[in-house]
Amino acid sequence: MMSARPLVKGFYEERSGSIQYVVADPATKCCAIIDPVLDYDEKSGSVATKSADAILAYIASEKMKLQWILDTHPHADHFSAAAYLKQVTGVPTAIGARVTEVQKLWQKIYGMPEMKVDGSQWDRLFEHGDLFDIGELSCRVMHSPGHTLASITYVAGDAAFIHDTLFMPDSGSARADFPGGNAADLWCSIAAILELPGETRLFTGHDYRPEGREACWESTVAQQRAENPHVQNGDDFVRSRQKRDATLPFPRIMLHALQVNLNAGRLPEPESNGSRYLKIPLDAFSVAAW
C-alpha cells in the first residue's frame, strides 16, 4: 500500500541554519509545526518571534488547522519557539520522553536545583513506537539518539523528519559530542532511518550551505544511501565522527539555549526589576577555543 503523502513546507532560519517545518494532512488540512525557532540575538540579548509568526501566517493563509507543536530534540544552537506558539495558539507541545535525562544532566551543569526534570513542561512525551494523528495522517515516533539522547524522528506517511542525524548528502551527519551524545548510538539511529523504504522523503534539521550553495533540506533514503559519504561504511563512522567532533567548538549559544529549551522554550521568569536573565556556567567544559 502507498503511504500517505503529507504536504511539507520548510522554513529556513538563516542565523542557525535550522529548518522549521509545517507538515499537513492534505485531506483535512490539519497540520503540525516541527522545530520552530524563537529568534535570539546573543550580541544584544534580544528575543523576537519573526520566524514563528511567519509560520503562523503561512498556516493561516493556507487555512490549515494547527494540532501539534513538536520538537525533535532539545536544541543546542537556537531557542525553541514551542512555548511562544503554545501561548498564542493553545495547541499541545511534545518532545521525546528521554528529555528528562537531558534535563537531569543540565540541571547539574547549570546548578539550578529548581529546574523541573520530569518533562512536565510539555503536554506529551513520546516514546519509541508511539503513534499519533495529524488529521487523518497517522504518525509514528522513532527514538533516534546519538546527537542527543532524547532525539526522536517523526515519520508521517512517506515523510520522515530526521533532524540532526543525517544532513543533506553533501553535508554528512550531525555531531555526537554534546553532553549525553554518543557516536555509536547515532550510527544505530542512522541505520534505522536508512531501513525506511528507499523513496521515503527525509527532511533534515540543519543545512549549513557548503560552499555557499542554496539552502536545501529534502532528500530520500535511496539518495542518502547512494551519495552521503558518512553512511558508506558503518565501521568507520564512529571513529571518524569522534575525530571530527574533537575539532568542533560548541555552538555559539549552547549555554544560552539549553536552559530555555529544557523548559520547553520558556524564557526565565522576570526578576524583581522586570528583566529576564540567562545563567551561564563558567569552566563547566574543557573545550575552549584557545
Ligand SMILES: N[C@@H](CCC(=O)N[C@@H](CS)C(=O)NCC(=O)O)C(=O)O
Ligand atoms: N557554528 C554553529 C555550529 C552548530 C552545531 O554544532 N550544529 C550541530 C547541530 S545542532 C551539528 O551537528 N553540526 C555539525 C557540524 O558542525 O559539522 C553554531 O555555533 O551554532
Ligand SMILES: [Fe+2]
Ligand atoms: Fe541539534
